Amino acid sequence: MNMSGFNFVAAGLRVIEVEMAALEILKPQINEQFRRACELMLACKGRIVVTGMGKSGHIGSKIAATLASTGTPAFFVHPGEASHGDLGMITGQDVVIAISNSGETGEVLTIVPLIKRMHARLISITANGNSSLSQLADVSLEIGRSEEACSLGLAPTSSTTATLVLGDALAVALLEARGFTAEDFALSHPGGSLGRKLLLKVSDLMHKGDGVPLVAEDTRIRDALLEMTRKGLGMTAVVDADGRLSGIYTDGDLRRCLDRDTDIRNILIREVMNATPKTITPNLLAVEAVALMEEKKINGVIVVDADGRPVGALNMHDLLKAGVV
Incomplete structure (x- = not known):
């Protein structure tokens, strides 16, 4: 035909x-x-x-x-x-x-x-x-x-x-x-990416314990950079004397310091850190963390407890690896 x-x-x-x-x-x-x-x-x-x-x-x-x-x-x-x-x-x-x-x-x-x-x-x-x-x-x-x-x-x-x-x-x-709810739906679809997106919480994916990059406010930038390199997350949390989060320092902050010819060997991190960082809590859904990071155009975030103390760190690579993004 x-x-x-x-x-x-x-x-x-x-x-x-x-x-x-x-x-x-x-x-x-x-x-x-x-x-x-x-x-x-x-x-x-x-x-x-x-x-x-x-x-x-x-x-x-x-x-x-x-x-x-x-x-x-x-x-x-x-x-x-x-x-x-x-x-x-x-x-x-x-x-x-x-x-x-x-x-x-x-x-x-x-x-x-x-x-x-x-x-x-x-x-x-x-x-x-x-x-x-x-x-x-x-x-x-x-x-x-x-x-x-x-x-x-x-x-x-x-x-x-x-x-x-x-x-x-x-x-x-x-x-x-x-x-x-969406979480009810995910409970009947645990095997696929949908389940991962809707069921995984920040606490399931975040870096914990010694894996959290952490420095004190009086740390010199050069020493903070060593901490960032060891932990490999492109950022470090900055804490006060009580262990509460007072700021964050990232790769982007380092580039801005270099653009301003800042003396990164001697200046203290509290002078150049971001003192108003975005934070999340461990019980937040991972997909909500993605939404926050996309909205604020950031690649990493510090996870804090109810007292404002860092208990974890999460970056976009962690979310990509888990199939949430």
Whole structure:
């Protein structure tokens, strides 16, 4: 087949336009029934069980995964497998979301009486509010009747997109109702960079003990430079007689001293240090430290305790190495 004259870009754009139109049709369906579905799911004492055949099943699996990762315990059950033993995974305390574009999918309808018998609540997602599945459900959600993006009008495209978006709407509405936080989200995603960004604290990454560059206020710059070189962080904390942070001296401060022809062999560090350094506390999230350093355009920061005494040091390289940046 000679496809050299086919306009692939136009075909792709047409699909997007058709599916966007399907989402416009979906908007009015976010109504009282949607509110009832959310309340039913929020009050669920068991799990949200999602089921569906074919493409609806694939979408249902994604919806279950999204719910589970945003604070609503959920899993997917294949309706065919449910008829052969997996129905035992569902309990009377669960809420079942059954997805069927037509609302007449045989494998789904077969298990509905058993779901009702065990007193599990049923939410349907269909394109037909008058379908058998919708009529049997406690709450009937509709995606509306839209044109499939497939030129044959056969392949589930617009309908599956609308169903997926409806599932996202349910998940996010529940997330917000629960007061689900970024840290809660990270607890269910500990393995990736997202977990590192949201769970790591400054205390997990900072240099501690002898690794903290530290000099007294009456230290000469040349000796402070030796401390900076030994610790390799491009800075040193400066403390007063009580051990509290009184300033910081960095590589940038050294360059400015050299530009002014300062006698770095004899001058005391308290005369050239930054006496108003930015500091952080150990319990701060690492991602918050990144935000501070980016905002203030600094590469390193001293970590202090409640009394203002240095307990650690952190630089941008530490955050890069940990995958936080």
